[in-house]
Amino acid sequence: MKKISVLIIMLLVISACAPSYDKQEExxxxxxxxxxxxxxxxxxxxxxxxxxxxxxxxxxxxxxxxxxxxxxxxxxxxxxxxxxxxxxxxxxxxxxxxxxxxxxxxxxxxxxxxxRTMTDKQVDDYLSENKDLYKNDAEKQELKESLQIxxxxxxxxxxxxxxxxxxxxxxxxxxxxxxxxxxxxxxxxxxxxxxxxxxxxxxxxxxxxxxxxxxxxxxxxxxxxxxxxxxxxxxxxxxxxxxxxxxxxxxxxxxxxxxxxxxxxxxxxxxxxxxxxxxxxxxxxxxNEEYVLYPSNELKDKYFDDNESLKEFEQQVRKYFPNYVGVIGKAFYVNGNLQRLTIDLPIEFYGKAEVIGFTQYVYGLVMETFKNYFDLEVNIMSNDKQEALIVRKAGESEPYVYVYDQ
Missing domain, CATH: 3.10.570.10 (sex pheromone staph- cam373 precursor domain)
Known part of the structure; x- marks a missing residue:
């Protein structure tokens, strides 16, 4: 009897939390x-x-x-x-x-x-060769305008x-x-x-x-x-x-x-x-907006501090996994201020435990290396498929982490 009561209560709670589609605004x-x-x-x-x-x-x-x-x-x-x-x-x-x-x-x-619009000569030639397409000056002018659209x-x-x-x-x-x-x-x-x-x-x-x-x-x-x-x-x-x-x-x-x-x-x-x-x-x-690639001389010359942070991040990744392909970063700036940074880490893994371990390590690097005034996204990939995702919105203290079950 207790099991039935618990089930009824659970159903009531679920129904109360379910979305009410009949209350959507029309x-x-x-x-x-x-x-x-x-x-x-x-x-x-x-x-x-x-x-x-x-x-x-x-x-x-x-x-x-x-x-x-x-x-x-x-x-x-x-x-x-x-x-x-x-x-x-x-x-x-x-x-x-x-x-x-x-x-x-x-x-x-x-x-x-x-x-392309037509040149005046092209328009005149076309009108001369296609007089059957218009009957008066008004129709001729309308056709002329359509040719220069x-x-x-x-x-x-x-x-x-x-x-x-x-x-x-x-x-x-x-x-x-x-x-x-x-x-x-x-x-x-x-x-x-x-x-x-x-x-x-x-x-x-x-x-x-x-x-x-x-x-x-x-x-x-x-x-x-x-x-x-x-x-x-x-x-x-x-x-x-x-x-x-x-x-x-x-x-x-x-x-x-x-x-x-x-x-x-x-x-x-x-x-x-x-x-x-x-x-x-x-x-x-x-x-004043721009996307800048890492590694690149443009990022190094224009945004030296951000380039150094990414360089340090890459060096620490290399310590853990020396055979990785390399860090690819895409930084988005508005009025010279970093708004969003996307990092791709293409690495070859041989097991899920290895993916989890590497993701945990990168999570720690994110916390230690990058300040939290911009949006950050780290994509960990292997063989052209996503293995893990680390995301931190601007102002948040800790990132969100998701390891894909593939």
């Missing part, structure tokens, strides 16, 4: 064409106050997925998306806004905008030479849209802000003929910024002409990509915000 979401409304669910819990809540059901962007064909470095793709969200938090606070993938720039729009600079198509591409590189790689929704009266949720990320090349790779060799042209940061700001002005003008975007605050961030073979991503270099009652861009704010 809101009314206005669609982008403003002609319909749909019920959306606000998750009861959030991973942290630093993250946006996302309405359910999840609304993917119409341009979702095309980024993988526009940006050559996988690290850039991840940082571009996450970095834009991070920059947006200063304008659209997670406590006041919900996050949604971009709903206004579809796949065709993005791809057309990423193309590309945001990358024009280039002549007759007998192209290597110099032509070098003098007129493609600066813009990708356009990323993120939406931020805000709840108003009667639980109605509507668009409260939009962020646009412009991925700009640091190196232009091109061919002068199909199947020919690839050439490379470095793009100075100053040139990239100049072109990026011109492109941003055009995008703001186009967004303001779209339904429901005439008076919505717009944040635009310029992201400078790393080269294709880089093992650290690029970073955002500038941003600006256009208020809801403005139609043009005012001042730009420089962004």
């Amino acid at each position: 809101v009314v979401e206005e669609t982008k064409d403003d002609t319909q409304q749909q019920t959306a669910i606000v998750p009861s819990y959030n991973i942290s106050n630093e993250n946006y809540k996302v309405l359910l059901p999840y609304e993917p962007s119409e341009a979702r997925g095309i980024i993988v064909n526009q940006m050559a470095n996988r690290l850039d793709i991840d940082e571009f998306e996450e970095g834009l969200r991070r920059q947006s938090k200063e304008i659209f606070k997670p406590s006041n806004y919900y996050f949604q993938e971009g709903q206004y720039l579809g796949e065709d729009t993005v791809l057309n905008w990423l193309g 590309g945001l990358n600079p024009p280039i002549a198509e007759d007998e192209l030479k290597e110099e032509d591409f070098r003098e007129s590189p493609k600066y813009l790689s990708h356009i990323l849209e993120q939406n931020f929704l805000k709840k108003g009266a009667n639980d109605a949720v509507k668009l409260g802000g939009i962020s646009i990320g412009l991925a700009m090349k640091s190196t232009y790779r091109f061919q002068t003929e199909i199947g020919g060799p690839y050439y490379y042209e470095d793009i100075p940061k100053a040139d990239m910024l100049t072109e990026g700001k011109k492109i941003a002005e055009k995008i703001v003008d186009r967004l303001r002409q779209m339904d429901n975007l005439g008076d919505v605050p717009i944040m635009i961030g310029l992201y400078r990509e790393e080269e294709q073979s880089a093992i650290v991503p690029g970073n955002f270099v500038a941003k600006t915000t256009v208020a809801g009652d403005k139609n043009s861009i005012g001042e730009w704010e420089p962004i």
Whole structure:
């Protein structure tokens, strides 16, 4: 009888602690064409106050997925998306806004905008050869504007030479849209802000003929910024002409990509915000962020103390396991201050006990070597699989440790 009573009590406790899905908040979401409304669910819990809540059901962007064909470095793709969200938090606070993938720039729009605009001669030639496509001057003008929708600079198509591409590189790689929704009266949720990320090349790779060799042209940061700001002005003008975007605050961030073979991503270099009652861009704010690799001369020259800490850490690892491959560190800085450090330790193990012992040793090194004012992540790997993870958030005294059971 006592066993039954205990079981009943346990069931009551479990049911009391179980999530109550019928108490989830429901809101009314206005669609982008403003002609319909749909019920959306606000998750009861959030991973942290630093993250946006996302309405359910999840609304993917119409341009979702095309980024993988526009940006050559996988690290850039991840940082571009996450970095834009991070920059947006200063304008659209997670406590006041919900996050949604971009709903206004579809796949065709993005791809057309990423193309080159036509030269005046190319436009005139096209219009002369295709008079059946327009009936009057108004239609002719509309067609002309559609031919010049590309945001990358024009280039002549007759007998192209290597110099032509070098003098007129493609600066813009990708356009990323993120939406931020805000709840108003009667639980109605509507668009409260939009962020646009412009991925700009640091190196232009091109061919002068199909199947020919690839050439490379470095793009100075100053040139990239100049072109990026011109492109941003055009995008703001186009967004303001779209339904429901005439008076919505717009944040635009310029992201400078790393080269294709880089093992650290690029970073955002500038941003600006256009208020809801403005139609043009005012001042730009420089962004001082960067990823720096360890080991590298750049880290040694710019952040000597951090380099020495990593060097000491590596030396201590070598004492325990002299045949390890080497420490690979990726440090993220904002305004010269270390914000996040990721360390990869690729080592070959021959048993779980060895993994546990090594992880315990590295745990102690983390406690002794690194201060706790930045986020720290240590990945212990063997044969391309994760063996253990050590994580410490900024401000925490002790790390979290997890050994994978594989």
